[in-house]
Amino acid sequence: MALRSGQVQRMDATGQSVSTLEGLPESYVLSQGGYFDITLDPKFATNQRIYLSLAHGTPEANGTRIVRGTLNGSRVENLTPIFTVSPLKDTPVHYGGKMQFLPDGTLAMTTGDGFEYREAAQDTFNLMGKVIRINSDGSIPMDNPFADGGQGHPAVWSYGHRNPQGLVFDPDTGELYSHEHGAKGGDELNRIIPGANYGWPAVTKGVNYSGAYISPLRTAPGVEEPLIFWDPSIGASGLALYQGDAFPQWQGALFVGTLVDSDVRKLTFVGDSVSEEILFAEIGERIRDVRVGPDGMLYILTDSDQGRVIRVVPDDLSNAAASSDQEN
Amino acid sequence: MTRTLGSYIAAVIVAYCFGALFISQGNIAAVTGLGFDVTMSQRLGAIVHDVSGMTDIYLPLVAVSLLLGLPVAFAVIRKNPHLRMIGYVSAGFVALLAMHVIMKAVLGLSGIAPTRTLWGLLAQGVAGGIGGYLFCRLSGQSKAD
Numbered sequence: 367m368a369l370r371s372g373q374v375q376r377m378d379a380t381g382q383s384v385s386t387l388e389g390l391p392e393s394y395v396l397s398q399g400g401y402f403d404i405t406l407d408p409k410f411a412t413n414q415r416i417y418l419s420l421a422h423g424t425p426e427a428n429g430t431r432i433v434r435g436t437l438n439g440s441r442v443e444n445l446t447p448i449f450t451v452s453p454l455k456d457t458p459v460h461y462g463g464k465m466q467f468l469p470d471g472t473l474a475m476t477t478g479d480g481f482e483y484r485e486a487a488q489d490t491f492n493l494m495g496k497v498i499r500i501n502s503d504g505s506i507p508m509d510n511p512f513a514d515g516g517q518g519h520p521a522v523w524s525y526g527h528r529n530p531q532g533l534v535f536d537p538d539t540g541e542l543y544s545h546e547h548g549a550k551g552g553d554e555l556n557r558i559i560p561g562a563n564y565g566w567p568a569v570t571k572g573v574n575y576s577g578a579y580i581s582p583l584r585t586a587p588g589v590e591e592p593l594i595f596w597d598p599s600i601g602a603s604g605l606a607l608y609q610g611d612a613f614p615q616w617q618g619a620l621f622v623g624t625l626v627d628s629d630v631r632k633l634t635f636v637g638d639s640v641s642e643e644i645l646f647a648e649i650g651e652r653i654r655d656v657r658v659g660p661d662g663m664l665y666i667l668t669d670s671d672q673g674r675v676i677r678v679v680p681d682d683l684s685n686a687a688a689s690s691d692q693e694n
Numbered sequence: 695m696t697r698t699l700g701s702y703i704a705a706v707i708v709a710y711c712f713g714a715l716f717i718s719q720g721n722i723a724a725v726t727g728l729g730f731d732v733t734m735s736q737r738l739g740a741i742v743h744d745v746s747g748m749t750d751i752y753l754p755l756v757a758v759s760l761l762l763g764l765p766v767a768f769a770v771i772r773k774n775p776h777l778r779m780i781g782y783v784s785a786g787f788v789a790l791l792a793m794h795v796i797m798k799a800v801l802g803l804s805g806i807a808p809t810r811t812l813w814g815l816l817a818q819g820v821a822g823g824i825g826g827y828l829f830c831r832l833s834g835q836s837k838a839d
Contacts, residue, residue, distance in 0.1 A: 577747040
C-alpha cells in the first residue's frame with residue numbers, strides 16, 4: 367500500500383501482519399503528493415524488482431517519478447530513479463502516477479496536468495497530462511508514437527489527460543484502459559490508443575468548479591471520446607480488471623473505486639456501450655483503490671487516516687469462514 | 695441607506711456579469727490558443743452558460759469583495775470628496791484583484807483559471823472597477839436628489 371504520508375506498507379496474505387518498507391527515497395509529501403503506486407516486475411519471482419511511483423522534488427519544483435529497486439525482505443535495495451516527469455511544477459496536485467506493465471515488458475504510467483498547467487496536456491513535448499511508456503530500465507521504446515521526437519516527446523503514449531487515477535491492461539483484448547478525474551462532472555473512462563488525443567482541456571464533458579465552462583467543446587474531430595463519463599463526478603480511483611476464478615460472473619468486468627460516492631462501480635462492456643452497476647456502497651468510505659489478488663478475490667482500499675483493506679470473497683467461502691469461526 | 699444598498703447590489707451584479715464574461719472569454723482564448731475552433735454561437739452560448747452558472751461561488755465572492763472594498767473607498771472619499779469617482783473605481787478594481795490573489799495564496803491554486811495570466815487577473819480588476827463606477831454613479835444620485 368502506497369501512502370500519501372510517504373510510506374509504503376506490505377501486508378501479508380492473511381491480512382494479519384503489516385510492515386513498512388525500508389530504504390525508500392523520501393517523497394514530496396503535501397496535498398496529493400506522497401507515494402502513488404507500486405507494481406512488480408513481470409519477472410519478479412526471479413529478480414525481485416519492484417517499481418514505485420511517487421511525488422519527487424520541492425514545493426517550487428516537483429513532479430511524478432518512477433524508482434526501481436530490489437525487494438529484500440522488508441528492505442528495498444539498489445534503488446534507481448528511472449523516469450521523472452518534466453517539466454517540474456510548483457503545485458502539489460494532479461500527479462497521475464498509476465503504472466501498468468504491458469505484455470511486451472514495457473511500463474506505462476499516467477501523469478497529471480498539475481492543475482495550474484492544464485494546457486500542457488495538449489503539448490506533446492510536455493510530459494504532464496499524458497500516458498507515458500518506457501522500458502523497464504527507463505529507456506524509451508523505439509515504437510512509441512513520437513519516438514523520433516519530431517512531433518512530441520518520445521516517451522508520450524497518449525495525451526490530453528487531466529489527472530488519470532486508474533490504468534489497467536486487458537490481455538484478452540489487448541486494450542489498455544485508463545480513467546481520469548475530470549473537473550466538475552467530467553470523470554471519464556478511456557480506451558488508450560497510442561498517439562491519441564483525449565481532449566483535455568480543450569474538449570471535456572466537465573465544467574470548472576466555479577461553474578464556468580472549461581471549454582464549450584464537448585466533442586471535436588481528432589479527439590477520442592470516453593467510453594463512459596460521470597456527471598456528477600464520482601471521484602474515480604483505482605481500476606481493476608477481473609479475470610479470477612472466484613467470481614465467474616465478473617469475468618472481464620472492470621472495477622472502479624469512487625472517492626466521492628464511496629462505492630465501487632462494476633463496468634461491463636455490452637457491444638459499444640458500457641453498463642454500470644454500483645457495488646459495496648455499504649462500506650460507506652471513500653474508496654482509494656481496487657485490485658484483484660492472485661487468489662481471485664477483490665481487494666478494496668479505503669481512503670482515510672484509518673484506511674482499511676477489505677477482501678471480498680464469494681458467499682460460499684464467506685459462509686464457510688463464518689461456520690468455521692462459530693465452531694472455533 | 696436604501697439607495698446605497700441598491701447601488702451596492704447593482705454594482706455587485708454588474709461586476710459579476712463583467713467578471714463572468716471575462717472569465718468565459720479567457721477560457722475560450724485558452725482553448726483557441728490550443729488550436730481548436732470555437733464558433734461564434736459556441737462563444738455566445740458559453741457567455742450565457744457562464745454568466746448564469748457562476749452564482750454559487752463566484753457571485754458571493756464578488757459580493758464580499760465589494761462589501762469590503764467600497765466602504766474603504768467611502769472612508770477615504772469622506773475626507774477627499776474630489777476623489778469620489780477614482781476612489782470607488784479603484785476600490786472595485788483592487789477588491790476583485792485582491793480576491794483572486796488571496797484565493798491563490800490560501801488555496802495554492804488559481805480558483806478561476808484565466809487569472810493565471812496577468813491579463814486575466816487585470817480583467818477581473820476591470821470588472822470590479824466597473825462595479826465601483828456604477829456604485830459611484832448610482833449612490834451619488836442620492837446627493838443630487
